[in-house]
Amino acid sequence: MASASAVFLGFAPRFQNGTELLLLLQKKVTSFLLLSLGLSSILLLLTWGASSNTFMFTPKQALSDSAPSPGYPKITDDLTPTITYGEAVLPSGNLIADNSTATVSSQVPNSNSSPIIEPCDMSTGKWVRETREPIYSNLTCPFIPENKNCQQHGKSPGYLYWRWKPDGCDLPWFEPNRFLSVVGGKTFAFVGDSLARNHFDSLVCLLSQAEVPTNGDRNPYKRFLKVHFPSSNFTVMMIWTEFYVLGMPRTNASTSFDIHLDKINTAWTSRLPSLDYLVISGGNWLYRKNYLYESNKLIGCVYCRGENLTEYSLPYVIRRVVRKALESIQSCQNCDKLMTFLRSHTTSHFEKGSWFNGGFCNRTEPLNESELDFDAIEWEIRKIQKEEIERIKQFDGIGDTSRNKRYKWLDVTKAMMIRADGHPGKYYNKEYSRSAYDCLHWCLPGPVDMWNEMLMLNLINTSSLD
Numbered sequence: 001m002a003s004a005s006a007v008f009l010g011f012a013p014r015f016q017n018g019t020e021l022l023l024l025l026q027k028k029v030t031s032f033l034l035l036s037l038g039l040s041s042i043l044l045l046l047t048w049g050a051s052s053n054t055f056m057f058t059p060k061q062a063l064s065d066s067a068p069s070p071g072y073p074k075i076t077d078d079l080t081p082t083i084t085y086g087e088a089v090l091p092s093g094n095l096i097a098d099n100s101t102a103t104v105s106s107q108v109p110n111s112n113s114s115p116i117i118e119p120c121d122m123s124t125g126k127w128v129r130e131t132r133e134p135i136y137s138n139l140t141c142p143f144i145p146e147n148k149n150c151q152q153h154g155k156s157p158g159y160l161y162w163r164w165k166p167d168g169c170d171l172p173w174f175e176p177n178r179f180l181s182v183v184g185g186k187t188f189a190f191v192g193d194s195l196a197r198n199h200f201d202s203l204v205c206l207l208s209q210a211e212v213p214t215n216g217d218r219n220p221y222k223r224f225l226k227v228h229f230p231s232s233n234f235t236v237m238m239i240w241t242e243f244y245v246l247g248m249p250r251t252n253a254s255t256s257f258d259i260h261l262d263k264i265n266t267a268w269t270s271r272l273p274s275l276d277y278l279v280i281s282g283g284n285w286l287y288r289k290n291y292l293y294e295s296n297k298l299i300g301c302v303y304c305r306g307e308n309l310t311e312y313s314l315p316y317v318i319r320r321v322v323r324k325a326l327e328s329i330q331s332c333q334n335c336d337k338l339m340t341f342l343r344s345h346t347t348s349h350f351e352k353g354s355w356f357n358g359g360f361c362n363r364t365e366p367l368n369e370s371e372l373d374f375d376a377i378e379w380e381i382r383k384i385q386k387e388e389i390e391r392i393k394q395f396d397g398i399g400d401t402s403r404n405k406r407y408k409w410l411d412v413t414k415a416m417m418i419r420a421d422g423h424p425g426k427y428y429n430k431e432y433s434r435s436a437y438d439c440l441h442w443c444l445p446g447p448v449d450m451w452n453e454m455l456m457l458n459l460i461n462t463s464s465l466d
Contacts, residue, residue, distance in 0.1 A: 122411070127366045136205045136209050138151045138152050143205055147424065147429055153424075176209050190279045246259070255289075261320045289304050292317065340407050343410040366420065
């Protein structure tokens with residue numbers, strides 16, 4: 001006779017042993033429990049749906065709500081870092097950083113925040129992988145000159161996803177609104193050559209993400225530009241000078257100049273009384289045959305071996321022109337409010353030649369530190385610049401600490417020596433430089449934006465002391 005439990009569950013009394021009956025009982029019980037659980041879940045969802053629309057997404061809403069917010073880390077197929085909470089685990093390869101992970105912030109830069117300003121040497125550090133998108137792009141900044149617009153001309157975007165990490169501290173992200181709040185009502189100028197223009201264009205693009213300026217211009221050949229941000233009443237200018245001192249082309253077709261070491265170029269110094277901030281940089285136009293004058297007399301030349309003239313070294317000429325520039329700033333009348341930054345020299349990364357003799361730059365990642373040449377002339381030029389900025393701080397009674405803040409040192413030499421991948425190379429409008437590779441200037445956006453992050457940090461530090 002069948003047991004009562006077997007009859008209750010609908011089994012026929014045909015099993016020859018207890019094992020078969022037990023296995024079938026287990027299957028039936030499992031099916032019964034799963035059916036009960038499913039019915040309960042459906043009932044619970046129907047109850048919630050009637051009382052709340054929390055889970056009532058349309059397909060369009062679901063797509064829009066899952067899209068990443070602007071400024072948050074974006075993971076691309078090319079970079080393939082795996083995001084965990086707080087860290088990005090990086091792919092293998094030349095990462096420049098000593099460790100294999102890089103902290104990823106999940107916060108959009110907040111102009112209302114007050115970043116912790118740590119005393120730190122920003123000039124030493126390493127480039128680490130970064131997953132966050134740049135603050136601007138060639139689509140969001142209409143002021144990128146054609147010869148720096150690398151993305152428009154097909155350069156692979158890998159060079160954008162690196163960030164300078166100083167040893168022992170962090171370099172805060174650039175915050176356009178905060179920068180404008182610090183410099184509101186002030187006038188800022190970049191004085192120098194095409195790399196000063198590179199720096200100027202980077203700042204304009206960064207700030208344009210907070211406010212569209214007036215008088216923006218993409219023409220890379222303009223020698224003077226003046227851009228205004230009306231809401232903050234901030235003006236930034238680009239003032240061209242090849243040498244700081246007076247330099248005149250020898251002939252219309254010549255690349256050589258007559259350089260008067262004892263005569264300042266007043267095209268830029270005449271504007272000093274109207275400025276609150278000044279960034280000076282230069283030196284690249286001295287890497288050619290030039291003729292040197294003092295008291296209107298030819299005294300020698302640079303890069304002129306074989307001529308019957310005294311040949312002076314490039315470092316000597318660099319020291320002379322930098323010293324003359326700083327002394328001219330120091331002697332400026334009605335310039336007590338002026339704060340001057342001297343940006344350190346940066347190198348080109350030509351390989352197998354130079355501008356018009358086959359030189360190229362095809363690197364796709366930053367260099368390893370072991371690839372750097374610390375005996376290169378760029379390091380000697382940087383040393384001279386640093387010595388001259390320290391000298392002028394003590395010049396004619398400027399030694400008191402209340403006035404030392406008028407001169408600042410913006411040291412980017414090592415950071416930029418590593419970034420052989422950040423130049424336009426062949427990815428620019430060839431109308432501007434024939435068919436040559438550009439391995440001197442920097443793509444926008446690109447590593448040059450770091451200069452303005454360092455600049456912003458200096459301004460915040462200084463404003464907190466005023």
